[in-house]
Amino acid sequence: xxxxxxxxxxxxxxxxxxxxxxxxGPSPQKVEKSVTIKADPAKVWATVKDFGTAHLWLPGVAGTxxxxxxEDTFRTLSFKSGGNVYEKLRGxxxxxxxLKYEIVSGTLPLTDFNGSMTVTKGPGAGESTVTxxxxxxxxxxxxxxxxEGQDDATAVKAINDIFDAGLANLKKVSETAK
Amino acid sequence: MNTLAIKIFDFMAARQILFCRLLYCTLxxxxxxxxxxxxxxxxxxxxxxxDTVSVIDTAKNSVSLTIAVGKxxxxxxxxxxxxxxxxxxxxxxxxxxxxxxxxxxIQTIKINGAPVGLALSPDNATLYVAxxxxxxVLAISTHLPTMLGELNVGDAPAGLAVSPNNKWxxxxxxxxxxxxxxxxxxxxxxxxxxxxxxxxxxxxxxxxDLLVSVNVRDDSVSLINTKTYGQQTIKVGYHPYCAAxxxxxxxxxxxxxxxxxxxxxxxxxxxxxKTIAVGSTxxxxxxxxxxxxxxxxxxxxxxxxxxxxxxxxxxxTIKTGEKSRAFGQFILxxx
Numbered sequence: 001x002x003x004x005x006x007x008x009x010x011x012x013x014x015x016x017x018x019x020x021x022x023x024x025g026p027s028p029q030k031v032e033k034s035v036t037i038k039a040d041p042a043k044v045w046a047t048v049k050d051f052g053t054a055h056l057w058l059p060g061v062a063g064t065x066x067x068x069x070x071e072d073t074f075r076t077l078s079f080k081s082g083g084n085v086y087e088k089l090r091g092x093x094x095x096x097x098x099l100k101y102e103i104v105s106g107t108l109p110l111t112d113f114n115g116s117m118t119v120t121k122g123p124g125a126g127e128s129t130v131t132x133x134x135x136x137x138x139x140x141x142x143x144x145x146x147x148e149g150q151d152d153a154t155a156v157k158a159i160n161d162i163f164d165a166g167l168a169n170l171k172k173v174s175e176t177a178k
Numbered sequence: 179m180n181t182l183a184i185k186i187f188d189f190m191a192a193r194q195i196l197f198c199r200l201l202y203c204t205l206x207x208x209x210x211x212x213x214x215x216x217x218x219x220x221x222x223x224x225x226x227x228x229d230t231v232s233v234i235d236t237a238k239n240s241v242s243l244t245i246a247v248g249k250x251x252x253x254x255x256x257x258x259x260x261x262x263x264x265x266x267x268x269x270x271x272x273x274x275x276x277x278x279x280x281x282x283x284i285q286t287i288k289i290n291g292a293p294v295g296l297a298l299s300p301d302n303a304t305l306y307v308a309x310x311x312x313x314x315v316l317a318i319s320t321h322l323p324t325m326l327g328e329l330n331v332g333d334a335p336a337g338l339a340v341s342p343n344n345k346w347x348x349x350x351x352x353x354x355x356x357x358x359x360x361x362x363x364x365x366x367x368x369x370x371x372x373x374x375x376x377x378x379x380x381x382x383x384x385x386x387d388l389l390v391s392v393n394v395r396d397d398s399v400s401l402i403n404t405k406t407y408g409q410q411t412i413k414v415g416y417h418p419y420c421a422a423x424x425x426x427x428x429x430x431x432x433x434x435x436x437x438x439x440x441x442x443x444x445x446x447x448x449x450x451x452k453t454i455a456v457g458s459t460x461x462x463x464x465x466x467x468x469x470x471x472x473x474x475x476x477x478x479x480x481x482x483x484x485x486x487x488x489x490x491x492x493x494x495t496i497k498t499g500e501k502s503r504a505f506g507q508f509i510l511x512x513x
Contacts, residue, residue: 026250026252026269030227090436100436133458141311
């Protein structure tokens with residue numbers, strides 16, 4: 001948790017740097033994490049697909065503000081440490097139990113994030129597996145040398161930390177809730 | 179020359195290329211079309227996440243070899259007549275040159291920039307390299323190699339294609355939302371064509387009459403008539419990346435990165451006739467004219483989907499390497 005808070009503070013300071021170019025980095029980064037939850041898939045999916053209540057299970061998030069703009073749905077996650085992330089819902093597929101979203105703007109040290117969360121049945125009876133996948137680019141948008149804090153490793157760590165803490169707590173919340 | 183340093187200066191390679199080219203031309207002349215099925219083809223797949231290239235033998239649809247290259251390989255260009263494959267390693271800022279006779283890296287060309295897209299001229303004399311950050315395209319002689327020239331283009335140049343008559347180089351400028359048409363003789367921009375937002379991949383038909391730009395942010399493809407520059411826009415899936423046109427120029431295949439699918443468009447009616455589920459986050463796509471298949475590199479699932487262009491069914495899924503991209507025309511025909 002402290003790690004996430006420190007990271008969010010760092011990302012806030014990075015976001016104050018001028019945006020020098022519009023092209024994103026040349027190599028997309030990938031983080032894929034899974035957790036097994038001893039809870040019914042339908043119940044876990046109900047939590048995951050509720051786009052406006054992420055603060056109930058995602059650590060470090062103080063509140064979620066849901067907005068409708070025309071037919072599109074957006075949310076703003078406000079971090080307890082300061083900073084925020086503005087996300088667009090790309091789709092909810094109840095058949096495959098998959099939610100897709102993207103980051104529009106925010107204070108995380110990365111750009112062009114597209115992600116999905118998928119709930120599958122199993123491996124055991126009454127169990128669920130949640131897989132969280134993100135594709136994104138580092139913050140630095142020019143040729144090397146790449147400044148510290150704007151490189152691939154920083155971007156990957158930011159997402160690793162959020163996914164790890166998020167899935168661990170989603171498991172806890174799902175397994176303890178009635 | 180200041181942007182190009184040559185690590186290995188291989189005169190023997192140049193002589194060998196010349197010999198191979200003569201041999202290849204001779205083979206083409208004496209080989210009747212009915213024997214085309216005796217040719218084989220290989221798919222060269224760049225794996226960004228493990229700095230390798232997977233070589234797929236299309237006869238077996240399996241990886242026959244994995245070649246270590248530079249860091250973050252993305253773009254690719256192949257030459258059957260020279261028996262060479264060029265790989266753009268964007269993170270280590272260099273081009274790996276592979277001799278396809280023994281699939282070994284024989285040269286490394288240092289680039290003072292971020293090489294992403296690659297294309298060869300039809301005569302194989304010139305390799306064009308798109309520099310993603312410096313907004314330039316470099317022209318490199320494949321013979322020695324030496325720098326022939328460079329030109330400033332639009333913002334974030336990505337996909338490249340050269341017309342069959344070798345007169346025009348087409349460049350997709352992702353962040354200026356246009357295609358630059360470059361006179362290859364003078365290496366100067368003749369015209370710019372506005373397309374949809376963020377064009378990334380480019381595909382040119384065998385005749386050179388149809389140019390397709392894949393517009394990532396617009397979720398569309400622009401079909402450009404290269405004679406009149408008239409264009410038509412067709413909506414495809416979410417965040418499309420690359421496209422490939424069948425040899426008979428009847429169908430267009432488009433990879434939709436965020437939909438995990440390939441859209442198949444009938445080029446006569448301009449309608450999507452099928453959306454095919456493939457692996458996760460499909461990027462590069464190329465046609466294999468010998469087996470009449472489309473090969474699709476799936477960045478998210480680290481594999482390649484093989485689609486029969488007649489039945490529009492997925493024939494096989496081949497495990498490759500971490501983060502397969504294969505940006506460019508990556509099928510090598512081999513006599």
